[in-house]
Amino acid sequence: MARGGQGLARVAVVVRAGAAPLWWCGVLAAGIGVLLPGLTGRRIGVMAGAALFLVAAAAVAYWRRKRYDALVRSAARAGKHDVLQDRAVTLRNWRRGHRWWLLLAFAAALGSSFAVPAAGGMLLAGAGVGLWWKAARLGRLERAGQALIWVRVDWLGPRAGAPVGKPVRAVRATGVAAGDAAPGGARRH
Known part of the structure; x- marks a missing residue:
């Protein structure tokens, strides 16, 4: 990076x-x-899956909530030499780094x-919805603070989690006009 700048990726993305x-x-x-x-039958599998969907969505949405809040409150202003990573690059890097975990x-x-029809799939889908909720909440925090939140790219290694x-x-x-993603990490229109 030029003159001590660092690569930054949007937290919500x-x-x-x-x-x-x-x-x-x-x-x-x-x-x-x-x-x-399955062993339990479709009806029990779908009902168990619905319960797992709701539990997974809520658990993922609230996981590390206090840590996110503390980091957002203490966010420092990005430097003028920092390089902001595009939304597409951030998505591609995350998905490449986690593709084997997703396949597994x-x-x-x-x-x-x-054993339990549809339950595991509904659990995965619930985790995805929980991540959307978490990103939406981050978007609300960004709008309230009129600042987009970024994290250093080198801290986002595959083991960072x-x-x-x-x-x-x-x-x-940064200001809300920076980057190519809207508050919450969605594509800018």
């Missing part, structure tokens, strides 16, 4: 990156799973359908 793949893997696994009778989760959800994982010690803030 990183959170949102896993939402669509988890949702679609979950929907596909649940759809295939419904076709299998899909296989596990599909395999669980032999989340944009607020252990390696992340601070986040940066």
Whole structure:
């Protein structure tokens, strides 16, 4: 980077990156799973899956909420030499780094359908919805503070786990017009 600048990725975009793949893997696994009778039967499987969907969505949405809030409150202003990563690049990097985990989760959800039809897929879909909720909440925080929240790219390694994982010690803030993603990480219109 030029003159000490750092690469920065949007926190909300990183959170949102896993939402669509988890949702679609979950929907596909649940759809295939419904076709299998399973050990418990379809009715029990779908009811258990609905409960798992709600629990997973709520748990993922509220996971590390205080850490996100603390980092957003203490965000420092980004420097003029910092390089803001495009939304598409952030999504692509996250999905490439997690593709084997997504494939493994899909296989596990599909395999669980032999015991409890559709439950594993609905669990995955619930995790995806939880990530969308978390990104939407981050968007509300960004709008309220009139600042977009960014994290250093080098702190987002495959072992970091989340944009607020252990390696992340601070986040940066820019104005709401910076970057190509709207508050919450959605595509700008």
